[in-house]
Amino acid sequence: MRLLLAIFQTIGIQYSILNWVRDHRLHHKYTDTDADPHNSTRGFFFSHIGWSLILPHPEVTEKVKVIDTSDVEKDWVVVWQYKLYAPFAVFLCYILPTWVPWYFWGEDLWVAHCVATQLRHVITLHGTFLINSVAHMWGNKPYDKNINPTENLFVSVASFGDGWHNYHHVFPWDYKNAELWNYKFNISTAFVDLCALIGWAYDLKTVPTDMIQKRVARTGMFTNVKKVKRIEYTLFILASSRVFLSYHYQLFP
Secondary structure (H helix, E strand, C coil): CHHHHHHHHHHCCCCCHHHHHHHHHHHHHCCCCCCCCCCHHHCHHHHHCHHHCCCCCHHHHHHHHHCCCHHHHCCHHHHHHHHCHHHHHHHHHHHHHHHHHHHHHCCCHHHHHHHHHHHHHHHHHHHHHHHHCHHHCCCECCCCCCCCCCECHHHHHHCCCCCEHHHHHHCCCCCCCCCCCCCCCCHHHHHHHHHHHCCCCCCCCCCCHHHHHHHHHHHCCCCCHHHHHHHHHHHHHHHHHHHHHHHHHHHCC
16 A cells, blocks of 8 residues: 555655655644745745745745654655655656557647646646645634634545645544545545555544544534535535536537
8 A cells, every 4th residue: 555655646746755744744833834835824826836936935944854754764665765756756757648648549749748747747736736725725614713724625626635624734643634434525535445445554543523522612613513514515516516507508508
């Protein structure tokens, strides 16, 4: 499972696992401060993509030194991927996706590169960037109304499950990244559960229901989280139906 996840993470081409873990821990330790690599208080553009286009804030450079990654550095899969990341990423993310449609399906080489490689990369990156920007600005805060991270259904769809960000920042050790069991557009959790079903994943960390309820009562924006979820689903279904009907009538006036 670790090997498979390392391959998936490399295909995402968002730096190595070691770099990603370090920056993610930095983000959680200093959320929305100058030590946060994608500090949302600096505005939407910066938190979405601007942070990756400029040099990091001096606070990021300083605080990253105290982030402990010794646990992941002991994993041979992480170390192996870190050492071979550059050639591995170029092959999986650029060469292979361009070559496969050109060789097997007779696609134009330039079209194959622009669509299967570049467009896929852009969509993947922006799906991830939405977590840093939109999910820190717009949405519900049923677990802690005093922090910026929010619950955003759109982001969860775009990122395969990482839009339940208020929950994630309140309970970062929960492998589900969300409270409810029904996946809530959370394909990442479904994949982990599948691996657990066949014995590849085990000792999965979750949060007791009573702990969640106590936190909601103490710091949450709402007293009935399930009611908020039903509202989210209704709005999503209505929005999706509107998009589908608009597209349908454009094709068949």
